[in-house]
């Protein structure tokens with residue numbers, strides 16, 4: 001069967017992205033074919049396009065059908081699939097999602113509750129599962145926790161703010177502009193630091209009576225990581241979960257010594273690797289999304305042919321809600 005697929009034939013900027021028509025094999029045993037209805041655009045896609053990030057985003061063989069997640073409808077089932085039937089609404093975290101049709105192992109699908117729309121799941125499935133492990137398992141935030149989140153008005157920042165507040169934590173966010181400060185204030189943050197005009201280290205210490213934040217969620221990387229070590233509390237945790245401003249690179253381990261700081265560099269895929277973990281994580285996410293307990297603002301929608309434009313927008317630092325592709 002033919003599918004439209006957004007592919008790269010070489011690594012580089014958004015200009016290397018193109019729309020191709022390719023053959024998709026019938027789903028193998030244990031797999032299903034999904035007709036994608038809403039495809040999330042995430043920083044992982046930018047790392048995939050650039051090809052030089054290493055770790056879980058190490059370069060794969062070219063050409064690559066891009067993408068890391070989508071939601072859609074089961075369109076065909078391979079042999080031995082009993083868990084899903086044609087027409088079921090599903091979401092997935094997996095490769096080759098920038099396409100009209102994608103084959104995925106049935107065991108890796110999340111069944112979408114009726115109360116979670118395709119648009120919300122498209123924007124928040126990957127980010128929401130990430131927020132779930134960051135806030136509930138890697139560190140358990142709750143009443144008494146002060147968390148600092150960098151890029152608080154970005155896609156990840158919004159759901160971390162909303163869910164962190166729901167869990168009872170005190171949320172402090174950094175942003176690069178006053179307009180973004182307004183957005184973050186409306187999404188769970190008790191205090192906002194504009195790090196373009198203010199020193200976020202001094203202000204975080206001031207907000208925490210000189211102690212420092214219990215946990216710092218850093219999706220910015222190069223620009224924010226080392227300074228974060230200066231405003232985490234003794235024995236606190238700095239989570240380097242993303243690198244929107246560039247990789248952190250090497251740093252001196254001695255920087256952690258005087259405060260016994262804990263640092264981690266996690267990836268979602270390790271935190272939903274086991275089927276029971278993935279099921280529990282998605283249940284927790286769908287519960288908060290379905291119950292209307294958190295707000296989930298939606299950003300721009302682009303057709304597959306405009307995927308390069310979607311990347312430009314995400315990289316432009318102007319985005320304050322998740323961007324999606326609609327095949």
Ligand SMILES: NC(=O)c1ccc[n+]([C@@H]2O[C@H](COP(=O)([O-])OP(=O)(O)OC[C@H]3O[C@@H](n4cnc5c(N)ncnc54)[C@H](OP(=O)(O)O)[C@@H]3O)[C@@H](O)[C@H]2O)c1
Pocket residue numbers: 041042043044126127130151152153154155156157174175176177180219220223241242243244245246266267268269314315316317318319320
């Ligand atoms: N490890 C995981 O499991 C995992 C899973 C999902 C996402 N992530 C990470 O989460 C982070 C956020 O992802 P997102 O898709 O929701 O993006 P986003 O937060 O909407 O966009 C990135 C934000 O980073 C800030 N930033 C600072 N310096 C920047 C620079 N030089 N260029 C671009 N942005 C810069 C900007 O906010 P300000 O202008 O306010 O600074 C920008 O809005 C990414 O780093 C991504 O890799 C990690």
